[in-house]
Amino acid sequence: PDIASSVPDQEARSEIFVELVRLAFACDMTRTVTLAGSGQLTGAGMRHRLWQSVGGLHGEVQHSAGDQSLLDAANRSFVEIYASLLAGLKGTSEGEGTLLDHAAGVFLMEGGKGLGPRSRSGDGGGDSNHSCDNMIMMVGGRAGGLVPKGHIDLTGDDRHPAEVLNAAMRAMGSSATLGEVTRVVDELF
Numbered sequence: 289p290d291i292a293s294s295v296p297d298q299e300a301r302s303e304i305f306v307e308l309v310r311l312a313f314a315c316d317m318t319r320t321v322t323l324a325g326s327g328q329l330t331g332a333g334m335r336h337r338l339w340q341s342v343g344g345l346h347g348e349v350q351h352s353a354g355d356q357s358l359l360d361a362a363n364r365s366f367v368e369i370y371a372s373l374l375a376g377l378k379g380t381s382e383g384e385g386t387l388l389d390h391a392a393g394v395f396l397m398e399g400g401k402g403l404g405p406r407s408r409s410g411d412g413g414g415d416s417n418h419s420c421d422n423m424i425m426m427v428g429g430r431a432g433g434l435v436p437k438g439h440i441d442l443t444g445d446d447r448h449p450a451e452v453l454n455a456a457m458r459a460m461g462s463s464a465t466l467g468e469v470t471r472v473v474d475e476l477f
Contacts, residue, residue, distance in 0.1 A: 302369045310376040313387050319460070323373065325366045363397070367426075370395040374428040391429035392456040396449065425452045432459030433477045440475045447473070 305323055312318050370393070377388040427434065434455075450469035455476045457464055 303372070306369060306373045306376060309373060310380060310387070313377065313391070314380050314382070319391075323369070325369065366397075367395065370426065370428075377429070385430075388428065389430045392431045392434055392459040393428040394453060394456045395426040395428075396452070397423065420449050423449050425449060427452060427456060427476055429459070432461060434459045435477060437475070440473070442473070442475075447471075452476070 302325075309321050309323060312321065374388060374393055377391055377393070378386050380387045382390060428436075430436075448469045448471075450466040451471045451473045454465045454469065455472040455474075458472055459477075
C-alpha cells in the first residue's frame with residue numbers, strides 16, 4: 289500500500305485491468321473473471337483522489353460518521369469502471385454480435401446500506417454497512433436470454449442477492465447455484 293503523500297494512479301490501474309479482461313475474452317483465454325475494487329484498491333494505506341485517508345475507503349469512510357459524499361463519489365467511480373468494461377465488451381465484435389451479447393456482467397457491492405422500511409429480515413450482523421438489505425446489483429449483457437429491462441425492484445420480496453448471481457450463471461450455461469440459495473431472478477430473462 290502507498291501511504292506516502294503521492295497518490296497511485298488508480299484510474300490507470302483500472303483501465304489496464306478492464307482492457308486485460310476485454311482482451312482475455314476476445315482471445316477466448318477465459319470467459320470468467322472477477323474484477324474487484326476492494327482491499328487492494330481501497331484498503332488501509334491506499335489513497336485515491338476521491339478519498340485522501342490513509343485508513344482507506346472501507347475503514348475511514350464507509351464505517352465512519354464522515355462525509356457520505358466521499359462514499360457516493362467512490363461508488364460512482366466503481367460504477368464507471370463497470371460501465372467501461374461493458375462498453376469495451378460491446379465495442380468488440382464476436383461472431384454475429386459482440387462480446388457483450390455473449391456475456392453476463394454483474395456489478396455488486398459487498399452489501400447494501402442497511403435496513404429500511406421495506407427491508408427483509410435483516411442481516412449483516414447488525415452492521416447496516418454489510419447488510420444485504422437494500423443491496424443494489426447491476427446486470428449487463430445478453431447471454432442466455434438476458435434482457436435489459438432497467439430497474440427491477442425486489443425490495444420486500446425476501447430475495448437473496450445470490451439469486452442474481454445464480455441467474456448470471458444460468459445465462460452463461462451453468463446449472464450450478466450458490467450453496468443453499470437455489471432460486472434465480474427470473475425477471476432478468
